[in-house]
Amino acid sequence: MPYCKENTLEYDPELCNSCGVCATVCPHGVFKADKGKARLVMPSECMECGACAMNCATGAIKVDSDVGCAAAMMKAALLGRSATTCCD
Amino acid sequence: MDRLIHVLARAGVRRNEWRVSPGLYRLGAPGPNSPVFVSANYKLSFDALREALEGVDCYILVLDTKGINVWCAAGKGSFSTDELVYRIERTGLADVVEHRRLIVPQLAATGVAGYEVRERSGFRVTYGPVRASDIKEFLESGKTSDKMRLVRFDLKDRAVLIPVEAKSALPIALGASTLAYLAGDPIAAAGITAASVSGFAGVPALLPWLPGEDFSIKGFFLGGGVALAASIAALRDDGASLPIRLVRAASYALLLPPIAAFASLNFTGCSTYTSPTGVRKEIDRYVRLMAGMAASGLIMNVAQRIARAAKG
Numbered sequence: 036m037p038y039c040k041e042n043t044l045e046y047d048p049e050l051c052n053s054c055g056v057c058a059t060v061c062p063h064g065v066f067k068a069d070k071g072k073a074r075l076v077m078p079s080e081c082m083e084c085g086a087c088a089m090n091c092a093t094g095a096i097k098v099d100s101d102v103g104c105a106a107a108m109m110k111a112a113l114l115g116r117s118a119t120t121c122c123d
Numbered sequence: 124m125d126r127l128i129h130v131l132a133r134a135g136v137r138r139n140e141w142r143v144s145p146g147l148y149r150l151g152a153p154g155p156n157s158p159v160f161v162s163a164n165y166k167l168s169f170d171a172l173r174e175a176l177e178g179v180d181c182y183i184l185v186l187d188t189k190g191i192n193v194w195c196a197a198g199k200g201s202f203s204t205d206e207l208v209y210r211i212e213r214t215g216l217a218d219v220v221e222h223r224r225l226i227v228p229q230l231a232a233t234g235v236a237g238y239e240v241r242e243r244s245g246f247r248v249t250y251g252p253v254r255a256s257d258i259k260e261f262l263e264s265g266k267t268s269d270k271m272r273l274v275r276f277d278l279k280d281r282a283v284l285i286p287v288e289a290k291s292a293l294p295i296a297l298g299a300s301t302l303a304y305l306a307g308d309p310i311a312a313a314g315i316t317a318a319s320v321s322g323f324a325g326v327p328a329l330l331p332w333l334p335g336e337d338f339s340i341k342g343f344f345l346g347g348g349v350a351l352a353a354s355i356a357a358l359r360d361d362g363a364s365l366p367i368r369l370v371r372a373a374s375y376a377l378l379l380p381p382i383a384a385f386a387s388l389n390f391t392g393c394s395t396y397t398s399p400t401g402v403r404k405e406i407d408r409y410v411r412l413m414a415g416m417a418a419s420g421l422i423m424n425v426a427q428r429i430a431r432a433a434k435g
Contacts, residue, residue, distance in 0.1 A: 036276065036331055036336075036396060037336050038336050038337075038396055038397050038398065038401050039336070039337075039397070039398060039400060039401025039404055039405075041400055041401070041404075042398045042400050042401075043400055056237060056238075056250075058272075059229070059232075059250050059267065059272065060229055060232035060250055060272075061272070062229070062230065062253060062272065062273060062274040062395070063273065063274070063396065064269065064272070064273055080396075081398060082395075082396050082397060082398045083398040083399050083400060084198065084233045085198075085233050086197075086229075086230075086232035086233040087232075089232060089233060089234070089235070089236050090232055090235075090236055090237050090238065092236075092238040099399070099400075100198075100233065100399075101399040104391075104392035104402075105388050105389050105391050105392055105402050105405070105406060106389055106392065107392075108399070108402060108403060108406055109406060109410065112406070
């Protein structure tokens with residue numbers, strides 16, 4: 036199902052060591068790593084979960100990951116804090 | 124019985140009782156070369172894995188994720204590199220098995236850095252499939268297929284989340300409806316609860332078929348349906364003048380849709396595909412509108428009541 040096309044995912048192929056873990060962990064098929072360096076094939080599908088960046092040993096991937104909890108975000112906005120916690 | 128327990132667990136009833144003790148578990152008769160699966164200590168996660176592994180001799184390393192499922196625990200940091208490395212040491216796993224390979228659920232990857240686990244523990248992380256039901260196929264082929272790696276959001280996935288949403292939204296809706304009923308407005312009473320239910324249950328159930336990409340829009344759409352019914356009910360001849368009835372109808376048209384939209388917006392947190400960037404945009408775009416509509420609806424409703432009282 037389509038959702039907001041914009042996200043904070045950044046990928047620098049220069050730093051990629053072709054390990055392929057980004058394609059393995061992405062739940063939305065954003066990366067493809069069949070041969071050589073990983074390729075960003077469906078960037079707009081990214082939900083900013085952060086799995087790829089977390090597992091990228093060379094730091095080639097960056098993304099602002101956060102729990103996408105609307106209630107936490109609204110509460111944070113009202114209290115002037117950042118939304119890092121979610122419902123349990 | 125287990126099914127009933129699972130339903131209660133999802134709804135968060137006595138949540139602490141759905142925890143499995145962290146540690147190393149044996150399934151069947153595992154030996155030093157048997158595979159090791161890593162799991163969260165949420166009973167539903169553990170049971171799904173255990174059922175999928177029936178007939179396989181293996182170990183299950185259960186982490187302390189505070190009774191939270193794999194994906195949520197990984198996102199919030201309790202299913203983490205630190206916890207995994209700690210649990211490997213604590214259980215003496217290196218002396219139990221001769222190999223150095225762990226099968227970690229793919230959705231734990233938001234909290235676990237495979238390369239770091241290897242550096243710190245010597246164990247190499249292999250990410251298994253998203254769904255435990257694909258594990259046998261994964262064990263046969265030794266790797267995950269593209270299909271196994273993708274999360275879905277099928278009707279069944281969405282339906283099990285409805286009780287979770289109901290638990291937080293329904294008490295508020297029923298409270299507001301009770302107030303409306305006591306204030307002598309049964310249409311508002313029915314409308315408020317119906318709008319809330321359409322947002323937290325109708326939107327999840329009908330998600331792919333509702334218009335718009337934004338969850339708020341989907342909620343406005345269903346809430347609009349509830350509002351239409353309430354407005355039609357308000358227009359019936361109850362002795363008040365037509366302008367008064369029109370104001371009352373308009374008050375429902377403004378009050379009810381944002382209730383559904385708000386409940387629907389909150390469901391983004393349960394979805395498997397919405398990004399925080401997108402949710403933030405929705406909040407910026409719609410929350411003020413929702414508040415404005417609800418407030419105007421409430422004011423109009425009070426106004427038509429005063430007009431009725433003045434005439435009566």
